[in-house]
Amino acid sequence: MQLNIIAAVAENRAIGYQNDMVYFIREDLKRFKQLTTGHTVIMGRRTFYSLPKGALPNRRNIVLSRTETDFPGCDVYKSLDEALQHIGADEQAFIIGGASLYKEALTVADRLYLTEIEAVPPHADVFFPAYDDGTWKVESREERPATDDNPAYAFVDYVRKDT
Numbered sequence: 001m002q003l004n005i006i007a008a009v010a011e012n013r014a015i016g017y018q019n020d021m022v023y024f025i026r027e028d029l030k031r032f033k034q035l036t037t038g039h040t041v042i043m044g045r046r047t048f049y050s051l052p053k054g055a056l057p058n059r060r061n062i063v064l065s066r067t068e069t070d071f072p073g074c075d076v077y078k079s080l081d082e083a084l085q086h087i088g089a090d091e092q093a094f095i096i097g098g099a100s101l102y103k104e105a106l107t108v109a110d111r112l113y114l115t116e117i118e119a120v121p122p123h124a125d126v127f128f129p130a131y132d133d134g135t136w137k138v139e140s141r142e143e144r145p146a147t148d149d150n151p152a153y154a155f156v157d158y159v160r161k162d163t
């Protein structure tokens, strides 16, 4: 199984505020859909509740929760380890948030697909963990300029240094 992390991260690593995203960038949402469709997405309970239409279509949805079991259209597990044991060897899985799950998965993931947004939001209450400890190397970086609708950002793909 290939385990990926995908996130849109502000300059201060902010990823959310009041159970919502801090930036909505159309191209970023498109890329998220393109990369994850046909694969497995793994999310925490609160991230599930932040999805406007529930389970994401055309993907296997996995929700992690120790307190709830009923998430329509989703497989539910009580830990990341348990979820990973139920993912086939040829499946590709994407950790799609939130903060504690990102932190846990960062120690085991193979790749990071980050959208690094060159701005700091006025408010934030969840943050992506630090990933500048030398574990990750940039595999590709695609800069996008600011528009009337969004700040400048870059699609940055990282791989583990020892892979």
Ligand SMILES: NC(=O)c1ccc[n+]([C@@H]2O[C@H](COP(=O)([O-])OP(=O)(O)OC[C@H]3O[C@@H](n4cnc5c(N)ncnc54)[C@H](OP(=O)(O)O)[C@@H]3O)[C@@H](O)[C@H]2O)c1
Pocket (backbone or CB within 6 Å): 006, 007, 008, 009, 014, 015, 016, 017, 018, 019, 020, 021, 022, 043, 044, 045, 046, 047, 048, 050, 064, 065, 066, 067, 068, 077, 078, 079, 080, 096, 097, 098, 099, 100, 101, 104, 126
């Ligand atoms: N910018 C981005 O790319 C991005 C992506 C995703 C989310 N977000 C934002 O992040 C925020 C939500 O993230 P969050 O950190 O607050 O919450 P979250 O991680 O989505 O959900 C937390 C809950 O998930 C369950 N959980 C998490 N890890 C688990 C594990 N290893 N094993 C079992 N259960 C686990 C627990 O549920 P129980 O309490 O039921 O046990 C925990 O209380 C929202 O603001 C959302 O918009 C941003």
